[in-house]
Amino acid sequence: MILLTDKIERGKLEKLKKNLEKSSIYFKEIKLCNEHLFFIPENIDKNIKKEIEDNFSNQIVTSDKEYELVSKKEFCKSLKIDFKDTSIGGNNFEIIAGPCAIESKEMAEEISGFLSSLQIKFFRGSLFKPRTSPHTFQGLGEKGIEILKVIKEKYKINIVVEPLNLENINKLMDVADLFQIGSRNMQNFSLLKEAGESKKPIILKRGMSANLKEFLLAAEHILYTGNEKVILCERGIRTFSDYSRNTLDLSIVPILKKETYLPVIVDPSHGTGRRDVIQPMVLASIVSGADGVEIEVHPHPEKALSDGPQSLSMEEFEKLHEKMKRLLSFYKTRLN
Ligand code: PEP
Ligand code: MN
Numbered sequence: 001m002i003l004l005t006d007k008i009e010r011g012k013l014e015k016l017k018k019n020l021e022k023s024s025i026y027f028k029e030i031k032l033c034n035e036h037l038f039f040i041p042e043n044i045d046k047n048i049k050k051e052i053e054d055n056f057s058n059q060i061v062t063s064d065k066e067y068e069l070v071s072k073k074e075f076c077k078s079l080k081i082d083f084k085d086t087s088i089g090g091n092n093f094e095i096i097a098g099p100c101a102i103e104s105k106e107m108a109e110e111i112s113g114f115l116s117s118l119q120i121k122f123f124r125g126s127l128f129k130p131r132t133s134p135h136t137f138q139g140l141g142e143k144g145i146e147i148l149k150v151i152k153e154k155y156k157i158n159i160v161v162e163p164l165n166l167e168n169i170n171k172l173m174d175v176a177d178l179f180q181i182g183s184r185n186m187q188n189f190s191l192l193k194e195a196g197e198s199k200k201p202i203i204l205k206r207g208m209s210a211n212l213k214e215f216l217l218a219a220e221h222i223l224y225t226g227n228e229k230v231i232l233c234e235r236g237i238r239t240f241s242d243y244s245r246n247t248l249d250l251s252i253v254p255i256l257k258k259e260t261y262l263p264v265i266v267d268p269s270h271g272t273g274r275r276d277v278i279q280p281m282v283l284a285s286i287v288s289g290a291d292g293v294e295i296e297v298h299p300h301p302e303k304a305l306s307d308g309p310q311s312l313s314m315e316e317f318e319k320l321h322e323k324m325k326r327l328l329s330f331y332k333t334r335l336n
Contacts, residue, residue, distance in 0.1 A: 001060060025048065032073070061075075078090055078261050086158075095122065098115065099298050100125075100269075112151040112154075123158070123159055124161075129162075130164060178203055180202070196225030204219055205235045208236070212255065233264075234267070245272060245273020249271075253285070268281035269311065278312055279320050282324065
């Protein structure tokens with residue numbers, strides 16, 4: 001059950017909190033789209049529930065969804081998350097681009113310089129890589145933090161980086177503008193909580209076999225910490241298809257937009273694993289109604305230490321960027 005508290009008398013609210021505490025019922029206060037919410041779980045004692053319903057009937061927001069916090073609300077139909085010089089969500093379309101992993105200062109500077117020359121506002125590049133095999137490149141680790149700091153300062157670009165644990169979160173706090181929670185960690189509930197508590201915006205990638213409910217309940221865990229700044233990312237799921245690394249499930253985009261007010265982005269790089277199909281899938285993401293895309297770019301994809309086959313070269317990215325701009329203006333003015 002959710003109460004909108006802005007119109008509730010302070011004293012009445014304090015009394016309710018005391019009563020809940022006395023009955024050992026946990027509750028949460030969350031700010032969402034400029035409204036203050038008070039969340040109380042559904043499965044509480046019937047008498048207490050009735051008392052709340054009688055006392056606060058005009059302030060109750062009902063939802064029949066298990067993912068109550070992230071489900072679309074009358075007062076919050078689309079959430080806009082603000083960043084340096086831009087925002088994600090609302091009417092904007094944003095591009096997040098960069099290498100799978102930072103490999104050296106030189107390559108990170110080369111890509112971020114190139115991206116900022118195209119007015120791209122978000123640089124992705126991770127230092128702690130959750131690789132399937134322990135024998136492959138695991139990322140530069142803490143050594144790379146200084147590199148991210150240099151890029152952030154020099155190009156005033158927003159930094160997206162993936163922490164794997166609380167120690168990573170603490171180390172990355174100063175440099176990260178957004179934390180990315182990877183597919184493999186979508187249901188790492190303690191990490192979701194810790195990332196949520198950092199108060200940073202979070203890109204939550206869909207688990208590779210997660211259904212809609214599991215995906216949204218993972219987001220619910222982050223919201224439950226009081227942090228509403230969650231961006232959902234479709235990045236492909238496991239199917240029987242043997243012609244691509246994953247199956248990019250673009251059909252989830254309009255469904256997520258219907259179910260929730262959270263911004264939704266698409267990652268066609270991991271979604272397909274194939275450089276030759278990234279372009280059409282990026283363009284299709286725009287038409288699917290996504291709020292942005294995340295694309296892997298590398299100066300020399302053939303030499304990349306991770307995810308080379310799905311990384312675009314800078315030339316390929318630049319060509320795609322031109323097409324995206326044209327499609328975006330057509331889409332916004334003629335189709336939307
Ligand atoms: C990544 O973005 O490089 C990554 C590892 O993505 P995912 O978690 O979607 O596999
Ligand atoms: Mn990758």
